Amino acid sequence: MSPTPAILHASYALAHAPDLVRHGSKPVREIARDPSFLPRIAGSLRPWDEVVAYPPNQVFIGNLAPEDLASIPRPWYENRIDSAATDGPFGRMVTQAALYGLMKLCDDFDLMAIDGDLAEQAGADLVDFDHRMDRITGVDPAELRTVAEESDGLDLHHEGRRAGFIRTAHDQDEALAASVLLENLAGKATAVLALSDLLRRSRLGAGEIDYLLNCGEEAVGDRYQRGGGSLSKAVGEVVGCVNATGSDVKAFCSAPVHALIAAGAMVAAGVYRYVVVLGGGSQAKLGMKFGAHLRNGVPVMEDCLASMAFLVGPAGADGDGMELRLDLAGKHPIGAGSSPKAVYESLVVEPLVRAGLSMTDIDKYAVEMHNPEITEPGGSGDVPRMNYRTLAAMAVLRREIGRGDMDPFVAERGMPGFAPTQGHIPAGVPYLGHALEAMRRGSLDRAMIVAKGSLFLGRMTQLVDGVSLVVERPEVTRRHG
Amino acid sequence: MDLTGRRVVAIGEREGVTGPSLKLLAESAGADVVFSVTQCFV
Amino acid sequence: MDLEDQANVNRLAETSGTDGMVVLLGQPDANSAGLFAETVTRGDPTWAGPLAGVPLGLPVYHVLEPEIKEQMDGDLYDEHVGLMELSADVDEIIEWVAVYRD
Numbered sequence: 001m002s003p004t005p006a007i008l009h010a011s012y013a014l015a016h017a018p019d020l021v022r023h024g025s026k027p028v029r030e031i032a033r034d035p036s037f038l039p040r041i042a043g044s045l046r047p048w049d050e051v052v053a054y055p056p057n058q059v060f061i062g063n064l065a066p067e068d069l070a071s072i073p074r075p076w077y078e079n080r081i082d083s084a085a086t087d088g089p090f091g092r093m094v095t096q097a098a099l100y101g102l103m104k105l106c107d108d109f110d111l112m113a114i115d116g117d118l119a120e121q122a123g124a125d126l127v128d129f130d131h132r133m134d135r136i137t138g139v140d141p142a143e144l145r146t147v148a149e150e151s152d153g154l155d156l157h158h159e160g161r162r163a164g165f166i167r168t169a170h171d172q173d174e175a176l177a178a179s180v181l182l183e184n185l186a187g188k189a190t191a192v193l194a195l196s197d198l199l200r201r202s203r204l205g206a207g208e209i210d211y212l213l214n215c216g217e218e219a220v221g222d223r224y225q226r227g228g229g230s231l232s233k234a235v236g237e238v239v240g241c242v243n244a245t246g247s248d249v250k251a252f253c254s255a256p257v258h259a260l261i262a263a264g265a266m267v268a269a270g271v272y273r274y275v276v277v278l279g280g281g282s283q284a285k286l287g288m289k290f291g292a293h294l295r296n297g298v299p300v301m302e303d304c305l306a307s308m309a310f311l312v313g314p315a316g317a318d319g320d321g322m323e324l325r326l327d328l329a330g331k332h333p334i335g336a337g338s339s340p341k342a343v344y345e346s347l348v349v350e351p352l353v354r355a356g357l358s359m360t361d362i363d364k365y366a367v368e369m370h371n372p373e374i375t376e377p378g379g380s381g382d383v384p385r386m387n388y389r390t391l392a393a394m395a396v397l398r399r400e401i402g403r404g405d406m407d408p409f410v411a412e413r414g415m416p417g418f419a420p421t422q423g424h425i426p427a428g429v430p431y432l433g434h435a436l437e438a439m440r441r442g443s444l445d446r447a448m449i450v451a452k453g454s455l456f457l458g459r460m461t462q463l464v465d466g467v468s469l470v471v472e473r474p475e476v477t478r479r480h481g
Numbered sequence: 482m483d484l485t486g487r488r489v490v491a492i493g494e495r496e497g498v499t500g501p502s503l504k505l506l507a508e509s510a511g512a513d514v515v516f517s518v519t520q521c522f523v
Numbered sequence: 524m525d526l527e528d529q530a531n532v533n534r535l536a537e538t539s540g541t542d543g544m545v546v547l548l549g550q551p552d553a554n555s556a557g558l559f560a561e562t563v564t565r566g567d568p569t570w571a572g573p574l575a576g577v578p579l580g581l582p583v584y585h586v587l588e589p590e591i592k593e594q595m596d597g598d599l600y601d602e603h604v605g606l607m608e609l610s611a612d613v614d615e616i617i618e619w620v621a622v623y624r625d
Contacts (some may be wrong), residue, residue, distance in 0.1 A: 030571070253523070291569055338499050339603040368496075370523050380522035381552030386496050386610070390551075393609035403609070421523055454495055454521040462501045462519070482584060484594050487545045490532055490581070492524070492559055497611070498549030498586055502603040506586060507547055509596035515544075516535055518528050522555075 003273075003314035005264035006321035007471060010311075010433040011198035012091035014057055014304040014420070015099040015190050017286060018045040019157040021303055023182060024286035041290055044300045046077070051303060052093055053080035056371045059418040060306065061091025062433050066415035076373055077299050090433035092197060096158060098125035099305065102189035105132040106238055111181055113139050113147050114156070114164035128196055132238065153178040173223040180219070183283040184231070187218040190307035191235045191280030198276065198309040199239065202318050210272035212236045212246030213263055215255035216279040217423045220248075235278060244276075252453035253368075253427040255279070256308070257467045260429075260449075263312040264324040264469075274313040281305025282423045289421070292378035301374050306422040310432060315474055322439045322471040328355055330450075330468035338464045344394045347450055347468045359395045362413065362470070364447040366431030367391070369419040387450075388414035427451035432471070439473040446472045484510040491517035524562045529572035532563060536579050546583040547591070548620065551611045556585055557619035564623045585620045587613050 021027055021041060031037045051057060055076040058064045063085060072079050086093045094102075100114055101122025114122070119138030126133070139147070148155060148165045156164035166185070169176040191214065199206055212232040219227030220234075232246025249259040256279055263275035283305065290300045315323050330351040336342045352359060367387035375383055391413075392406040401409055419426035428449035438444035453465035489512040491503035498506075500517035507514050524532075536544070546563045550556040558568065563581045567574040584591050586604055 291571055295569065337602075339502050339606075340496075340498070341602055341606045344606070368523060375522060376554070378522065379552075379554045379558035381496075381550075381555050383496060383523055386551050389610035390496075390606055393606045396609055397606065406610075423523075426523065452495065454519075456519050457521060462499075464495060464499065464519075482545065482582060482590060484545065484591070486543070488539070488543050490535065490544060490546045490563070491549070492528070492546060492563075493549035494551065494555065497551035497607055498604055500549075503547050503549050503586060506595045506599055506603060509599050510591075510594035512545070512547075515539075516531055518525075518531070520525055520528070 002268050002270060004477070005267040005312055005324045005326065006315035007260070007324060007432060007436065008311045008313050008318045008321035009198055009201045010090050010436050011194050011201060011309045012061055012430070012433060013190060013193045013197060013307045014060060014091070014093045015193065015281065016048055016051050016093065016096045016303065017099055017305050018303050019096060020186065020283060021045065021287035021290070021300060023154065023179065023283065024288060024302070025284040027287040027290055028179070030291065040294055041287065041300055044294060045303055046299045048095055050077070050080060052086055053082070053084040055079065055081055056373070056418040057093065057304070058084050058088070060420070060430060061088030061093060062437065063088040066418055066431070066434060069416045069418055074373065075298065077301065089437060090201070094193065095125045097121040099189065100156070100158065100164060101126045101136045102193055103185050105129055105135045106185060106189045106192055107135070109169065111169060111185065112156070112164060112166045113144055115139060115141055115144050118158050118163040128200065131240070154182060170222070175221055175223045175226050184218050184220050186283040186305055187216050187280030188231055188234055189280070190305045191216065191231065191278050191309070192238045194307040194309040195235055195239045195276060195278050198311055202311055204274060204318055206240035207243050209236065209241045209244045209274050209276055211266060211275040212241065212244050213259040213275060213277045214246065214248045214279060215259040215277060215424055217252065217282055218280065231280070251465055252455060252457065253424050254451040254453035254465045254467050255424050256427060256429045257449055257451040257469055260310065260312065260324065261326065261329050261467065261469055264326050267312055267314060268326060274311065276309055276311055278309040279424050280307045282425070285422055289374060289378045296377040298377055302421055304420055306420045306425045308425060308429060320440055320474060322436055323474050323477045325470040325472055325477070328352070328470040332464070332466035334463065338462070340390055343452070343464065343466050344390060347466045348391065348394065348448065349398065351468065351470070359391070359398065359400050362446055362448045363444055364415070364431070364435065365391055365413050366428040366447060366449045368452060369426045369428065369430045370417045370421050371419060372417050374421050382417065384414065384417035385410070435471055442473070444473065445476045446470060484512040487512045488515045489513065490515060493517065493519045495519055495521045524559055524567065524572065526572040529562065529567060529574040533573045533577060541579060541581055544581055546581050548583065548585045550616070551607055553612060553615040553619045556616045557623065560620045560623035583620060583624050585616055587611065588617050
């Protein structure tokens with residue numbers, strides 16, 4: 001009998017990166033146009049303790065439930081959590097010094113140099129990486145200055161000073177420019193953090209992982225492949241997954257759900273026993289909406305790199321996981337059309353109807369979980385709320401609920417957005433950790449994760465993408481199975 | 482506003498009505514769609 | 524509005540004039556629709572793009588407005604807009620777009 005695939009553990013991380021905001025795609029372009037943005041951004045960034053105590057961040061690492069966030073008044077950046085901690089049941093937050101340290105211990109090509117003070121601070125802030133700590137070495141300020149003056153690359157800042165440098169690896173190759181390498185190294189380092197934490201939460205050793213599926217949005221490769229490379233094994237190597245191989249799944253924001261379905265299928269087919277889906281943070285998206293934040297006098301809140309990792313294996317193999325109902329996987333086929341109705345019909349309704357279920361048989365839906373406090377100042381609205389309203393409208397059209405039941409549908413089966421705007425990170429999957437906890441407690445039976453991707457951004461098609469999956473409490477699967 | 486024969490610039494959004502959808506709709510009203518785009522905010 | 528799209532709209536207006544041109548919006552949110560409507564009428568309110576300080580004054584409508592809806596194919600409309608008619612704050616969106624049109 002083939003194994004039933006399950007998500008056994010989930011892990012999330014937030015790395016505070018205020019001094020990397022200036023290297024985000026939007027800030028780079030805008031600062032070049034108007035250098036006065038640089039000090040204005042710096043003046044609007046939040047200190048570490050405020051970032052830790054920010055309610056959506058506490059939800060992201062599991063110290064608060066999404067339902068708790070609904071009862072905290074906005075603006076959340078002013079209603080901070082007094083008892084906030086950097087460690088949560090399925091996530092943690094690290095300082096910028098720790099982030100630089102992680103990048104340094106992931107830097108196999110000596111691309112990056114940091115000064116001695118930063119190296120020391122990184123060493124103090126970073127735990128659990130004993131086997132590579134000797135790579136976090138600093139240079140003296142004079143040497144850093146020489147490196148920065150004699151090489152092409154980018155200055156890296158920390159606490160108001162130039163504290164490091166990342167160099168361009170090939171002077172004629174845009175794919176190996178310092179800005180690209182910074183994105184890739186930041187993605188790798190944060191993915192390493194999530195994977196390392198995932199394994200700490202599991203009883204498995206790193207050597208037991210068979211396959212790694214990275215689903216981040218970075219583009220690894222040189223001029224002949226650009227984004228055609230892979231980060232999976234690079235991440236696994238740092239964490240000691242010596243028996244794993246891996247490949248990357250690329251599908252814009254919907255990649256994590258594609259990857260989870262692929263991982264579930266690998267486990268179910270018996271190809272691999274333990275597969276990890278992982279994704280690092282998006283350096284390019286730091287400070288993406290800073291202009292709107294400055295105009296509205298709110299903090300520049302896109303100040304953390306987010307990452308995640310999920311362990312997929314046979315149900316019950318490592319604690320009570322939640323079962324991946326591969327028979328309920330939803331897809332948005334090419335021929336479906338891109339109207340919202342067509343998208344939700346194919347992603348949500350079709351798989352449920354196939355199994356004789358209705359929309360109200362799903363206890364919780366996880367959609368695009370972007371934190372509305374980040375998106376609203378720019379006029380992009382509350383994306384999760386709009387998604388939940390659309391789901392409720394779909395249930396009305398199907399005559400499952402009345403028009404007057406839309407608000408209760410949204411309140412009961414939805415949740416406020418709490419994820420940073422980090423591309424692939426917010427697309428449904430930030431809820432998996434909460435779902436796992438709720439299923440372990442027995443307070444949740446079935447959840448659907450719905451992710452969408454904007455394929456049109458690459459200018460190769462006008463299509464959107466979408467994919468969905470259903471996770472279930474094992475007892476529920478057995479009862480109905 | 483009679484759309485017949487008008488030159489329409491369609492600005493759609495992924496979470497709302499997309500550019501290609503607006504184009505189809507405007508054409509059904511007899512308009513000539515000269516530009517259509519889908520914005521993605523996230 | 525995306526800077527490149529602002530440039531595209533600006534180029535269209537410059538090369539072929541704004542006579543007979545209409546902007547049709549599809550945003551699901553009043554603030555967002557208002558921002559686009561403002562950009563193509565009074566100019567980019569964020570002062571970041573090519574339409575900053577360029578009041579094109581284009582007539583702008585949202586696909587949810589009744590006078591637009593009634594000109595479109597009914598079946599197509601149900602398929603592409605029906606769900607948003609139910610889920611969005613229709614009156615608020617129409618109001619905001621009208622603020623910049625009138």
